[in-house]
Amino acid sequence: MDASYSRREVIALACKLIEKWTGFELRETAPQRIAETFEQRAQLLGYDTPISYLKGLRDLPSTAEEPQRLVNLITNGLTAFWRDEPQLSALRSVLCHLDAGPPAIHPIQVWCAGVSTGEEAYTVAMIADEEGIGVDVLGTDINTDFLATARRGVFDEWSLRRLSPNRRRTYLRPLEHSRWRAEHRAFENLRFAHHNLMDPAPSSRHPDGKWDIILCRNVLIYFSPTTTAKALRHMSDALTRDGYLMFGSSEQVDPQRLGPSAPDLRPIRKGGGFLYRPGSVQTGRTIEPGRWHFEDSQSLPPVETTRDLGSLEETTSDVRDNRTVIDLLYTAKDHLEKGDRELTIACLEAALVYDPFQVECHCLMGVVLRSLGASQQALESFQKALFLAPHHWFAAHHTASILAERDDIDGARRAYLRVLKSLERDEDPLESTHVLRDVIGTVSRIEHGARQQAENFLQTHRER
Numbered sequence: 001m002d003a004s005y006s007r008r009e010v011i012a013l014a015c016k017l018i019e020k021w022t023g024f025e026l027r028e029t030a031p032q033r034i035a036e037t038f039e040q041r042a043q044l045l046g047y048d049t050p051i052s053y054l055k056g057l058r059d060l061p062s063t064a065e066e067p068q069r070l071v072n073l074i075t076n077g078l079t080a081f082w083r084d085e086p087q088l089s090a091l092r093s094v095l096c097h098l099d100a101g102p103p104a105i106h107p108i109q110v111w112c113a114g115v116s117t118g119e120e121a122y123t124v125a126m127i128a129d130e131e132g133i134g135v136d137v138l139g140t141d142i143n144t145d146f147l148a149t150a151r152r153g154v155f156d157e158w159s160l161r162r163l164s165p166n167r168r169r170t171y172l173r174p175l176e177h178s179r180w181r182a183e184h185r186a187f188e189n190l191r192f193a194h195h196n197l198m199d200p201a202p203s204s205r206h207p208d209g210k211w212d213i214i215l216c217r218n219v220l221i222y223f224s225p226t227t228t229a230k231a232l233r234h235m236s237d238a239l240t241r242d243g244y245l246m247f248g249s250s251e252q253v254d255p256q257r258l259g260p261s262a263p264d265l266r267p268i269r270k271g272g273g274f275l276y277r278p279g280s281v282q283t284g285r286t287i288e289p290g291r292w293h294f295e296d297s298q299s300l301p302p303v304e305t306t307r308d309l310g311s312l313e314e315t316t317s318d319v320r321d322n323r324t325v326i327d328l329l330y331t332a333k334d335h336l337e338k339g340d341r342e343l344t345i346a347c348l349e350a351a352l353v354y355d356p357f358q359v360e361c362h363c364l365m366g367v368v369l370r371s372l373g374a375s376q377q378a379l380e381s382f383q384k385a386l387f388l389a390p391h392h393w394f395a396a397h398h399t400a401s402i403l404a405e406r407d408d409i410d411g412a413r414r415a416y417l418r419v420l421k422s423l424e425r426d427e428d429p430l431e432s433t434h435v436l437r438d439v440i441g442t443v444s445r446i447e448h449g450a451r452q453q454a455e456n457f458l459q460t461h462r463e464r
């Protein structure tokens with residue numbers, strides 16, 4: 001390693017930047033790999049040292065090209081139509097309650113913050129349509145790739161797995177390759193925009209710019225207490241006085257624990273789910289016996305953050321991977337062997353929360369998603385792996401074959417070329433994996449198949 005900078009400095013600066021751009025606190029992340037990612041990007045972009053690259057990044061807004069690429073890499077966007085039925089039933093009852101209120105609030109303004117590829121916002125529009133309620137829905141996200149998918153409105157079977165056949169027929173139109181396009185007048189008032197929860201909220205179409213309902217589900221789990229408080233403040237400032245704020249059902253948000261800058265929010269039960277409203281929380285309040293303890297220990301286990309730099313030097317030199325991630329990888333493998341792919345994905349998602357730089361997790365996620373027909377999400381996973389490990393022949397091979405299936409001949413040609421180039425190298429990226437090799441079968445056979453497919457494809461589709 002270049003003596004002009006310390007790896008500790010790189011890691012500290014990288015973590016600080018990631019938190020500033022996204023609000024994320026990287027938990028128990030293998031610091032070695034953060035440094036490697038930034039070292040590799042620095043080299044690729046011609047910087048003398050990773051520190052000069054990082055210092056260059058520090059002066060850029062998070063929406064500039066390189067920070068945005070890193071943000072797109074780090075953010076995890078798994079979502080689905082009709083995700084979390086109890087919360088949706090709470091949302092339905094709130095929509096009905098607001099609809100019965102004064103005409104001045106119509107159409108009801110709903111903001112889905114951290115909407116990922118859009119399924120959540122389309123679901124809100126469907127629920128409102130089923131109830132005959134007028135809504136304006138804005139879906140926002142920090143990840144520009146996710147937003148492009150949301151705007152395209154084309155989804156695969158995996159995204160639709162929780163949607164009833166009836167709703168599927170009503171709101172979507174079948175396309176080729178088991179894909180569906182969201183197409184219904186219910187989506188006329190649905191918009192998507194880029195927004196970072198570290199910034200003040202976007203404006204609604206109400207004259208005062210406020211929102212009647214804000215959904216922010218499965219987003220704040222990645223944030224530090226300070227950035228959670230900041231995001232909550234932005235959301236609560238943007239709510240109408242009688243507005244509702246909704247998180248995911250497995251998320252416990254206790255503003256009292258977040259310090260004085262967190263807004264006052266009070267949990268309420270509605271339908272089978274729960275929401276928050278502006279106002280003070282009652283300490284120790286339990287919403288339902290055994291389930292929603294707001295002062296008890298339902299939160300995630302305490303996490304060590306990479307900002308505790310005391311023992312980092314040894315950590316970076318001795319330990320390549322962190323135990324939590326490896327345990328989660330093995331648990332994912334167990335679930336996969338038992339045929340439970342939803343649980344497999346949940347474990348991989350959790351592993352990526354701890355370490356978004358884990359190439360093996362991205363590859364395994366890609367393999368599982370692909371087996372479920374979620375080719376778009378699988379493609380994104382393999383592309384993330386390739387961003388982190390540009391010579392990963394296995395990720396390049398999946399990327400190529402997904403692109404070929406979609407008749408993206410140029411993209412597939414580039415990816416197949418990358419397969420051949422990567423296979424020529426001495427280093428095999430699969431050598432250091434923990435479970436991937438066991439999951440995919442005989443590596444030499446797969447490698448042989450990848451080489452053959454690449455050669456055949458390039459032979460058939462010579463550059464014009």
Ligand SMILES: C[S@@+](CC[C@H](N)C(=O)[O-])C[C@H]1O[C@@H](n2cnc3c(N)ncnc32)[C@H](O)[C@@H]1O
Binds near residue numbers: 115120141143
């Ligand atoms: C796991 S997805 C949740 C999607 C959807 N809300 C759901 O529950 O199905 C989390 C999303 O939050 C987004 N996100 C993370 N940090 C963000 C930030 N600072 N500002 C806006 N969106 C963010 C990610 O890009 C990702 O799409």
